[in-house]
Amino acid sequence: MKLSTADLLRAGKSERMRESARAHMADAVAASVLGAAGASAGAGAAAAMSAKTLLTAKAWLVLAMGVVLVGSFAGWRAWTSGPSASALAPSTAVAPLPSSSARSLRVPPPGPLPDASATAVANKPRLDAAPSGRAENETESLIHARERLRAGAPTEALALLAVHSRKFPHGFLVEEARVLRIQALASTDPAKARREAAAFLREFPSSPYRANVTRMTTP
Amino acid sequence: MQERAPGHRETAGPDAADARAFVLEHADFVFRSLRRLGLGTAAAEDAAQQVFMIAVTKVAHIEPGKEKVFLFGVLSNVARHARRSFARNLEDLARREPAGADPWENPRSEADGPEEALLEAEARRVLDRILASMADDLRDVFVMAELEEMTMADIAVALEIPPGTVASRLRRARAWFEQAAASIDEEGSGGTP
Numbered sequence: 001m002k003l004s005t006a007d008l009l010r011a012g013k014s015e016r017m018r019e020s021a022r023a024h025m026a027d028a029v030a031a032s033v034l035g036a037a038g039a040s041a042g043a044g045a046a047a048a049m050s051a052k053t054l055l056t057a058k059a060w061l062v063l064a065m066g067v068v069l070v071g072s073f074a075g076w077r078a079w080t081s082g083p084s085a086s087a088l089a090p091s092t093a094v095a096p097l098p099s100s101s102a103r104s105l106r107v108p109p110p111g112p113l114p115d116a117s118a119t120a121v122a123n124k125p126r127l128d129a130a131p132s133g134r135a136e137n138e139t140e141s142l143i144h145a146r147e148r149l150r151a152g153a154p155t156e157a158l159a160l161l162a163v164h165s166r167k168f169p170h171g172f173l174v175e176e177a178r179v180l181r182i183q184a185l186a187s188t189d190p191a192k193a194r195r196e197a198a199a200f201l202r203e204f205p206s207s208p209y210r211a212n213v214t215r216m217t218t219p
Numbered sequence: 220m221q222e223r224a225p226g227h228r229e230t231a232g233p234d235a236a237d238a239r240a241f242v243l244e245h246a247d248f249v250f251r252s253l254r255r256l257g258l259g260t261a262a263a264e265d266a267a268q269q270v271f272m273i274a275v276t277k278v279a280h281i282e283p284g285k286e287k288v289f290l291f292g293v294l295s296n297v298a299r300h301a302r303r304s305f306a307r308n309l310e311d312l313a314r315r316e317p318a319g320a321d322p323w324e325n326p327r328s329e330a331d332g333p334e335e336a337l338l339e340a341e342a343r344r345v346l347d348r349i350l351a352s353m354a355d356d357l358r359d360v361f362v363m364a365e366l367e368e369m370t371m372a373d374i375a376v377a378l379e380i381p382p383g384t385v386a387s388r389l390r391r392a393r394a395w396f397e398q399a400a401a402s403i404d405e406e407g408s409g410g411t412p
Contacts, residue, residue, distance in 0.1 A: 003342050005400055008349070011342035012366045017250035021264045025246060029271045030239040206268060208261040 024206040138164075138171045146180055154184040179209045186216045193217050238275040245286060246271075248367065249294055255350055255362045256298035266301050270294045285376075287369060292377040295359050349399040353392060360385055361392035 017025075141164045149157035161181045171177070178200050185193035197217040201210060249270050253263040270293050274281075281289045350358050359378060363369045364385075371389075375382040 003345055003400075003403075005397065007342050008346040008400060009365055011339045012251065012255055012346045012362075014339065015251040015254060015343060016247045017264065017267065022243065022246045022250075025264070025268045025271065026239045026242040028268060029242045029275055030235040032272055033238040033275055034235045208264060 020210065021206075021208075024210070028206045138168045138173055141167065142173055142177055142180065145177075145184075149180065149184050154187045157184045158188065175204055175207055175209065178204075179213060182213055183216050190217070190219070238271075238278065241275065241278055241286075242271050245290055248287060249290055252291060252294055252362060252367065253298050253301075255347065255366060256295065256358060257302050257347070257351055258298060262301060266294070266297050270297050285373070287367065288373045288377045291359075291363055291367070291369070292379070295378065299355065345400075345403055349396055349403065352399055353395055357388050357392035357395060360388040361396065364389050365393075365396075 141160070145157045145160035145164060148154075148160060158181065161177060161184065164177055165181075168174075168177075178196070182193050182197050182200060185196060194217045197213045200207070200213055204210070207213075246267065249267045250263055253266050253270075254260070258266055270290065273293055274290055277289070350362070353361065360374060363374045363377065364371070369377070371382050371385045374385045378385070
């Protein structure tokens with residue numbers, strides 16, 4: 001296949017964001033503005049954007065991004081890329097938990113997410129709740145459940161997820177745990193899966209798993 | 220010193236409807252620029268939201284017509300931090316995984332359409348491969364100049380570098396790009412890197 005420079009550039013220019021992702025982002029950002037309106041009232045002096053204010057904005061940004069990105073992206077993307085790509089948790093290192101440790105299949109309803117209403121950023125994994133040692137355990141715990149599910153044992157996966165959610169009720173992989181649980185339920189209790197999927201979509205309107213959750217629970 | 224947009228309320232801060240419109244207008248630009256700067260689809264969607272969360276707090280102070288200049292300044296920083304935060308090849312791996320095998324694993328939805336879509340996707344993959352091989356400094360300038368068709372002066376403001384530096388980086392970036400595109404052509408673009 002012969003691709004000219006013009007072909008390459010055209011392909012780069014034409015890429016668009018997914019429609020649903022764009023809409024969710026717009027909603028989330030608008031919501032954050034509503035939330036911040038009171039707090040920032042009067043703070044904005046009417047100055048045109050100059051190189052100087054750009055600089056201030058960027059300095060502020062660097063601080064903010066350090067806090068927001070460093071932990072959440074690392075953990076979250078490492079996880080979503082799957083254990084084969086994850087430096088945190090090689091899949092060969094996990095062994096299934098003995099089933100006796102999972103006494104109950106009943107999962108307590110997930111507690112309210114911290115700060116869920118404040119901004120959409122609050123939907124992102126929480127960093128403060130997870131020191132690094134604990135984060136590894138959280139990841140591995142979820143990988144156990146996921147491997148059982150992939151091995152065709154959704155009931156066992158649900159049991160592991162029940163243990164997981166008791167152990168890490170405010171973990172930084174809350175979103176992933178919920179999606180995994182919905183996927184397991186989809187094969188054992190479709191009606192329940194649909195209910196939990198609806199709740200998930202309400203609570204995480206900007207989740208990258210939205211499309212998958214919808215698909216999982218659509219017959 | 221500057222005229223306010225009609226309906227702007229001095230005490231209410233930025234307006235949610237305005238913010239929404241601002242996001243919708245520039246979403247594609249921010250998203251595709253983040254993609255070109257090396258983020259995978261899901262990471263770029265996430266990072267785009269971060270960019271806008273920051274940008275809307277400043278939207279009243281952005282000079283009309285210079286929105287992209289401002290946004291690129293923000294997004295190039297966001298992309299840099301994101302790239303540092305997780306290994307880049309991790310993203311590359313995720314991108315190459317076959318979609319649809321495990322719906323939970325790969326948060327991507329749209330199926331590829333007819334042949335043009337496939338060709339375009341292939342071209343984009345090659346483009347991103349070349350961009351990934353560039354130094355960060357060159358890549359920023361190249362994306363702004365060649366893909367977003369921004370002026371040298373605007374690029375200089377967005378990146379806070381002298382215009383002369385923009386020009387020399389762009390020259391180097393173009394040379395690199397042409398060379399890489401030619402060598403990819405020789406080895407055949409369909410193979411894995």
